Amino acid sequence: MSNDTNDPLSSRRAPKQHRRSTQAKSRLGRLCQKELRETLRDRRTITTLLLMPLLVYPLLSMSLNRFLVTATAGTSEETPYTIGVASDAQGEVLLRWLDDPMSQPPPAVLKASGGQLAKFRVVNTMSDNLSPVEALKQNQIDLACEIQSVAPPKVHLTAYNGDASSGAAMRILTERLQWLRMARAEFVAKAVSPDYVPPAEVTVEKVGKVQERSMLGTIVPLVLVLMTITGAVYPAIDLTAGERERGTMESLMASPVRRSSILFSKYVAVVVVALLTAVANLFAMFTTLWAGGLLPLLTGGSEAFPWLAVLQILGLLVLFSGFFAALLLSLTSFARSFKEAQAYLIPIMLLSLTPGMLSLMPGVSLNGPLAIAPLVNIVLLAREVLQGTAEAGPAVVTILSTVGYAAAAIAIASRLFGSDAVTRTSQQSFGTILRRPEQESAAPSPQTAAVTLALLVPIYYLVSNVLIRIVPDLTIEWVLVLNAFALALTFGLIPYLAARLSRCRPATTYRWRMPPPLAFAGALLIGLGAWGLAHEAFVIAQSLGIGGLDADRIEKTKQTVGAIKEAPAWLLVVCLALAPAVVEELCFRGFLFSSLGKVLSPGRLILATAIIFGLFHVVTGNMLLIERFVPTTLLGLMLGWLAYRSGSVLPGMLMHLTHNGLLILATKYEDKVRFLGAGFDDQLHLPPSWMAVLTLLTVAGFALLWIGTPKPESTVSAAGAWET
Amino acid sequence: MLLVHSLTKRFPIDDGVLTAVNDVTFEIGSGEVFGLLGPNGAGKTTTMRIILGLLQPDSGYTEVDGLRTSADPMAVKSRLGFVSASDGVYPWLTVREMLLYFADLYSVNVTEAASRCESLCDMMDIGDLLDRRAGDLSTGQRQRVTLVRGLIHDPPVMLLDEPTRGLDVVGVQTIFDYIDILRRGGKAVVVCTHRLDEAERLCDRFGLLHRGRLKHCGTLSDLKEQTGRDSLVDIFVDLIRN
Numbered sequence: 026m027s028n029d030t031n032d033p034l035s036s037r038r039a040p041k042q043h044r045r046s047t048q049a050k051s052r053l054g055r056l057c058q059k060e061l062r063e064t065l066r067d068r069r070t071i072t073t074l075l076l077m078p079l080l081v082y083p084l085l086s087m088s089l090n091r092f093l094v095t096a097t098a099g100t101s102e103e104t105p106y107t108i109g110v111a112s113d114a115q116g117e118v119l120l121r122w123l124d125d126p127m128s129q130p131p132p133a134v135l136k137a138s139g140g141q142l143a144k145f146r147v148v149n150t151m152s153d154n155l156s157p158v159e160a161l162k163q164n165q166i167d168l169a170c171e172i173q174s175v176a177p178p179k180v181h182l183t184a185y186n187g188d189a190s191s192g193a194a195m196r197i198l199t200e201r202l203q204w205l206r207m208a209r210a211e212f213v214a215k216a217v218s219p220d221y222v223p224p225a226e227v228t229v230e231k232v233g234k235v236q237e238r239s240m241l242g243t244i245v246p247l248v249l250v251l252m253t254i255t256g257a258v259y260p261a262i263d264l265t266a267g268e269r270e271r272g273t274m275e276s277l278m279a280s281p282v283r284r285s286s287i288l289f290s291k292y293v294a295v296v297v298v299a300l301l302t303a304v305a306n307l308f309a310m311f312t313t314l315w316a317g318g319l320l321p322l323l324t325g326g327s328e329a330f331p332w333l334a335v336l337q338i339l340g341l342l343v344l345f346s347g348f349f350a351a352l353l354l355s356l357t358s359f360a361r362s363f364k365e366a367q368a369y370l371i372p373i374m375l376l377s378l379t380p381g382m383l384s385l386m387p388g389v390s391l392n393g394p395l396a397i398a399p400l401v402n403i404v405l406l407a408r409e410v411l412q413g414t415a416e417a418g419p420a421v422v423t424i425l426s427t428v429g430y431a432a433a434a435i436a437i438a439s440r441l442f443g444s445d446a447v448t449r450t451s452q453q454s455f456g457t458i459l460r461r462p463e464q465e466s467a468a469p470s471p472q473t474a475a476v477t478l479a480l481l482v483p484i485y486y487l488v489s490n491v492l493i494r495i496v497p498d499l500t501i502e503w504v505l506v507l508n509a510f511a512l513a514l515t516f517g518l519i520p521y522l523a524a525r526l527s528r529c530r531p532a533t534t535y536r537w538r539m540p541p542p543l544a545f546a547g548a549l550l551i552g553l554g555a556w557g558l559a560h561e562a563f564v565i566a567q568s569l570g571i572g573g574l575d576a577d578r579i580e581k582t583k584q585t586v587g588a589i590k591e592a593p594a595w596l597l598v599v600c601l602a603l604a605p606a607v608v609e610e611l612c613f614r615g616f617l618f619s620s621l622g623k624v625l626s627p628g629r630l631i632l633a634t635a636i637i638f639g640l641f642h643v644v645t646g647n648m649l650l651i652e653r654f655v656p657t658t659l660l661g662l663m664l665g666w667l668a669y670r671s672g673s674v675l676p677g678m679l680m681h682l683t684h685n686g687l688l689i690l691a692t693k694y695e696d697k698v699r700f701l702g703a704g705f706d707d708q709l710h711l712p713p714s715w716m717a718v719l720t721l722l723t724v725a726g727f728a729l730l731w732i733g734t735p736k737p738e739s740t741v742s743a744a745g746a747w748e749t
Numbered sequence: 750m751l752l753v754h755s756l757t758k759r760f761p762i763d764d765g766v767l768t769a770v771n772d773v774t775f776e777i778g779s780g781e782v783f784g785l786l787g788p789n790g791a792g793k794t795t796t797m798r799i800i801l802g803l804l805q806p807d808s809g810y811t812e813v814d815g816l817r818t819s820a821d822p823m824a825v826k827s828r829l830g831f832v833s834a835s836d837g838v839y840p841w842l843t844v845r846e847m848l849l850y851f852a853d854l855y856s857v858n859v860t861e862a863a864s865r866c867e868s869l870c871d872m873m874d875i876g877d878l879l880d881r882r883a884g885d886l887s888t889g890q891r892q893r894v895t896l897v898r899g900l901i902h903d904p905p906v907m908l909l910d911e912p913t914r915g916l917d918v919v920g921v922q923t924i925f926d927y928i929d930i931l932r933r934g935g936k937a938v939v940v941c942t943h944r945l946d947e948a949e950r951l952c953d954r955f956g957l958l959h960r961g962r963l964k965h966c967g968t969l970s971d972l973k974e975q976t977g978r979d980s981l982v983d984i985f986v987d988l989i990r991n
């Protein structure tokens with residue numbers, strides 16, 4: 026080797042520090058190209074992309090056709106019900122009866138039941154050496170019929186238990202024979218008695234548009250969404266966890282390119298593959314349905330290929346692919362291997378099925394919270410697009426919320442991707458999280474907080490369910506005491522044990538310190554005024570369709586209000602105001618605040634604890650009281666800011682106590698405070714004068730707090746607690 | 750060319766905290782091959798990852814070509830070439846596509862990248878593999894591709910982490926030739942290895958790491974003088990036993 030000018034090492038080029046944005050963009054394009062090239066060359070991608078739709082849909086179509094043929098037996102010339110008899114003579118008798126116009130239902134009945142007369146085929150099963158009942162058991166006929174030639178003749182029908190077609194054949198044949206008896210009787214009656222007047226003659230008609238939603242109309246979008254997911258899963262794992270498994274992640278992270286750029290190129294590749302899968306599935310499915318003559322079931326009558334609907338669904342699938350690819354990448358970016366990524370994705374796939382199944386339920390339509398529910402909203406919108414019933418409002422909400430979710434998932438993924446490329450912390454065992462540290466600390470770690478929250482969810486669910494089961498047998502006093510006890514057992518005891526096990530100092534963990542006196546005054550005023558704002562948030566949320574009280578829920582609420590009026594005031598205040606104020610504040614604005622404050626900025630900390638606070642108030646027993654989310658989160662935000670600004674958990678307790686106490690006492694003494702003129706109705710806005718006073722009190726409270734407390738420092742202390 | 754100053758890095762582990770790198774300092778000049786030696790778990794790879802900007806040190810700093818990693822990590826990364834212990838490749842790309850991809854990551858002009866790709870592959874005797882799928886290569890061929898990948902942007906400083914791991918005699922000789930080319934090309938080279946015999950043949954100076962601490966640093970004769978031992982192996986055995 027010589028060191029001359031041809032030596033590749035001699036042509037050293039100084040790397041450019043500042044690249045123009047156009048160069049950066051074209052490079053981003055090349056990065057995307059590389060990811061796509063790598064993915065599309067992989068045979069496994071192609072299998073999911075092309076072979077699956079090509080094979081699956083014809084098979085599905087054939088199965089569906091078979092199902093429809095069975096389900097519609099008897100309703101057309103081609104698929105009559107088959108009745109088995111034991112002799113030709115019996116068959117002739119039966120056919121004579123069925124051919125008799127008198128056996129046909131009157132026009133009104135025929136019109137009311139859809140206008141189609143069922144067809145029957147009569148066979149003598151003895152020609153195959155089988156009795157009609159045996160033939161029925163072997164599924165060769167729909168109904169077995171035995172006719173005894175006595176006067177009058179006796180007919181015995183046998184249907185197969187649980188077989189819809191057999192059951193329908195029995196019902197229709199019984200009715201036909203009944204019509205025959207009635208018509209002949211009427212004929213004879215008219216002949217014998219000229220004065221015979223038949224009962225009222227009935228005519229029928231139907232008005233309005235058909236609202237029936239075909240099952241196929243929901244299944245098709247659901248299958249498309251699930252197939253799109255399937256197409257995106259493999260490339261998402263391969264392009265992220267696969268980098269680690271192949272040993273290329275380290276070299277990739279060592280290169281001078283922003284992680285977000287690399288992730289974006291991978292995102293583009295996953296979206297493209299997901300979209301190609303969606304397109305392949307969409308056209309394979311519609312072509313199969315069209316070729317199989319099943320399109321009318323989907324579109325509600327028209328046999329023409331629904332180009333517009335297909336393009337609209339394709340647009341929705343573009344949106345969905347963008348969202349789901351981001352979600353997948355945010356999960357797979359965290360995984361270190363294919364196996365780990367698959368372990369993360371299996372629950373997601375199962376979770377995706379649940380809302381998908383929800384959209385299959387009758388009566389579920391795209392409105393209210395469902396318009397913002399990921400996956401369900403897309404499936405429902407696609408269904409409504411197919412049936413031409415989509416409305417602009419929910420459609421826009423669906424699109425905007427999905428775009429929002431996608432943006433959030435990409436942001437998370439770009440933070441996670443490559444962040445764990447080399448660190449040893451990921452090698453820690455689960456035991457590390459549970460192990461008691463040797464040294465004392467000021468506040469629990471975020472990991473401890475996460476484990477505590479993970480424990481709180483099932484325990485709180487269990488405890489609240491047990492409470493609801495035993496409540497009907499108890500007096501209101503016992504219910505109140507048990508409620509307070511359960512609260513202390515969950516939100517009090519579990520964080521306390523977590524703090525003790527992780528050797529955290531109670532005072533700093535719970536932020537138990539004396540704030541400036543004006544903080545208490547401010548907290549008191551906010552507590553007196555905030556309930557009005559929370560009430561308004563509740564009413565507004567309901568008007569927007571977030572949650573809602575049905576008649577049953579309103580009745581239960583009235584029963585609870587009635588019970589509260591019977592209970593002693595002191596017990597109500599202790600159990601429903603003091604206990605939540607102390608326990609919940611220690612948990613949310615103490616334990617969680619000091620712990621999550623180690624990693625979150627003040628704004629995010631207040632928001633995160635408020636949302637967690639709101640979510641826990643939504644879960645009651647096995648019901649989700651979604652309508653409670655908005656007001657409690659709003660209160661959580663106020664309590665969070667109070668806790669942040671005062672640097673203590675104590676003013677929040679006072680505000681919480683005042684707020685709950687006021688509401689409880691107002692409920693108890695509702696009859697005595699009616700002179701104030703307020704309508705304490707959950708469904709109504711408060712009078713403007715009330716709102717003005719309550720807002721003034723709240724603003725005054727915040728102003729006092731602002732003036733009376735020093736501005737907290739914007740960084741966390743070494744111990745993790747916020748310094749004030 | 751490369752300065753490592755008072756570098757310290759700790760990791761939380763099951764039993765408490767592990768100090769993987771403890772106050773490590775050394776400097777490497779242009780055209781010098783520095784062997785960062787130590788048994789498994791000594792802190793070699795961690796030191797290298799901090800230099801690469803993949804890990805943040807708890808204290809201390811590193812400088813490449815006068816640029817501090819913490820101040821401008823992207824500029825530092827563009828001046829570093831890295832050959833990882835794992836010979837990871839993108840199995841569905843051809844060797845050429847993969848090398849051009851990495852050249853692009855380092856902002857090498859397309860024409861120049863194509864030319865360097867050809868000449869470096871010829872130099873490493875894998876010119877005929879350029880259009881073969883990387884997934885079809887043998888271990889030795891992959892290793893050569895990885896070596897070319899580290900040089901595609903012509904960096905002034907090269908970091909080689911266990912470059913001979915899993916290679917046969919021919920493969921090891923290829924690495925020796927490669928490092929020799931780097932030295933003659935004026936690169937500052939850090940070679941992390943626990944193969945003392947190889948290091949003795951390859952390196953100009955040595956840093957002996959043990960339990961995160963740099964126990965000895967200097968030329969082979971310096972180390973012999975410091976320890977009174979005749980070979981690197983003896984020096985090492987003493988170090989571990991004591």
